[in-house]
Amino acid sequence: MTSPSENYDAIILGAGGAGLMCAAIAGQRGRRVLVVDHADEPGKKILISGGGRCNFTNVGAGPGNYLSANPHFMKSALGRYTPADFIALVDAYGIAWHEKTLGQLFCDGSAKQIVAMLLAECGKGSAVVRCGQPVRDVDHADGRFTVAYGGHLASAPKLVIATGGPSIPKMGATGFAYELAKRFGLKLVEPRPALVPLTLGPDEALFRELSGVAAEVTARAGKTAFREAALFTHRGLSGPAILQISSYWRHGESIGIDFLPSRPAGWLRDAKRSRPKAGVRSVLGGLLPDRLAEALAERLALAGELANLPDKVLESAERRLADWRFHPSGTEGFAKAEVTVGGIATAGLSSQTMEARAVPGLHAIGEAVDLTGWLGGYNFQWAWASGWACGQAL
Incomplete structure (x- = not known):
């Protein structure tokens, strides 16, 4: 049995970071706002992020930290709602936080504090x-959107798609945003898993046997590189450097790993001068975790003392260690992906208001849109900024 239709100024589908921010801003501007979510509680991705402490922004967040078919789309929203603006909100609620490496900000306590803050902001409006x-159905006629959800019916002249992407389905994530976008004639950029571990095939089984070994490396895909930790797993490669580069990797391509990013050119030749009786395995063992050093030395197949190895051979080994090629067989998919690359094409949206050009009153924000941040708080900053920009326009 469906109850009589409830009237609102705006209906927001999705109670994640972007949806809650949008609702708070629009509500505090006097709009009557409804937020609907199929999950049993709001902010589920917020609650699990950062090991339960929520990496809620990055102090250095800017356009260069995002992937999109349109590299300029995010500039307006990010410029109008900055990390400093969100930090000020967090501070106003007395939530203690700390900065980890590379500008990443985390709660001292719990991610629950961020969700509670957003709900309190929604309450203010x-x-x-x-x-x-x-949501059972969405209809659009005579300038109004009608949403059937649960046992209810609601209508409004504004509808916001804030249901995210399909990453982490165990948290209830689905491709609902894309289905809705297609129904309204909006184009999609093909979605694929991002910030996701990479898998290795049988040819590289030697490295899968290093499961649990980590090292600081520089990972490269094309012209993009990240210097952070990489972790070998029983299925392939993970760790921050790999998750970062996975967003740029395309199936069939290789990635390059510099296992010794701090070493200057000629370091192995210099080791030959200072430790002529040492072997390659011994030298690598002083610079890398033992099991990794052994695996690399085995692949390099340089036996004997350094003194007996020609400089050209050592220089060739250096080059290989600085750009070791892996050919991932794939990724661990949306099940393990933190976010999604691709989504609702930004070409059909206003960068100022997040409104669809072809469907007045329809907006899309957050991860549902073709805009993906790096690992480290950047995706939350996009959620806050796009939610804020949309909330200002409702």
Whole structure:
């Protein structure tokens, strides 16, 4: 049995970071706002992020930290709602935080504090947040959107798609945003898993046997490189450097790993002068985790003392260690992906208001849009900024 239709100024589908921010801003501007989510509680991705402490922004977040078919789309929203703006909100609620490496900010306590803050902000604007209410149907006629959800019916002249992408389906993530976008004639950039571990095939089984070994490396895909830790797993490669580069990697391509990014050119030749009786395995063992040093030395197949190896051979080994080629067989998919590359094409959206050009009143924000941040708080900053920009326009 469906209840009589409820009227609102805006209906927001999705109670994640972007949806809650949008609802808070629009509500505090006097708009009557409804937020609907099929999940049993709001902010589920926020709650699990950063090991439960929520990496809620990055102090250095800027356009260069994002992937999109349109590299300029994010500039307006990110410029109008900055990391400093969100930090000020966090500070206003007395939430203690700390900075980790590379500008990443985390709660000292719990991610629950960020969700509670967003819900309190929604409360200030009397936004209605209803969870555990699957959307059954969305209709559009006579300038109004009608949403059937749970046992309810609601209508509004504005509808916001904030349901995210399909990454982490165990948290309830789906491709609903894309289905809805297609129904309204919006184009999609093909979605694929991002910030995701890479798998290795049988040819590189030697490296899969290093499961649990980590080292600081520089990982490269094309012209993009990240220097952070890489972790060998029983299925392939993971760790921050690999998750970062996975967003840029395309199936069939190789990635390059510099296992010794701090070593200057000629370091192995210099080791030959200073430690002529040492072997390659011994030298690598002083610079890398033991099992990794052994695996690399085995692949290099340079036996004997350094003194007996020609400089050209050592220089060739150096070059290989600085750009060791892996050919991933794939990724661990949306199940292990933190975010999604691709989504609703930005070409059809206003960068100022997030509104669809072809469907007045329809907006898309957050991860549903073809805009993906690096690992380290950048995706949350996009959620806050796009939610804020949209909330200002409702």
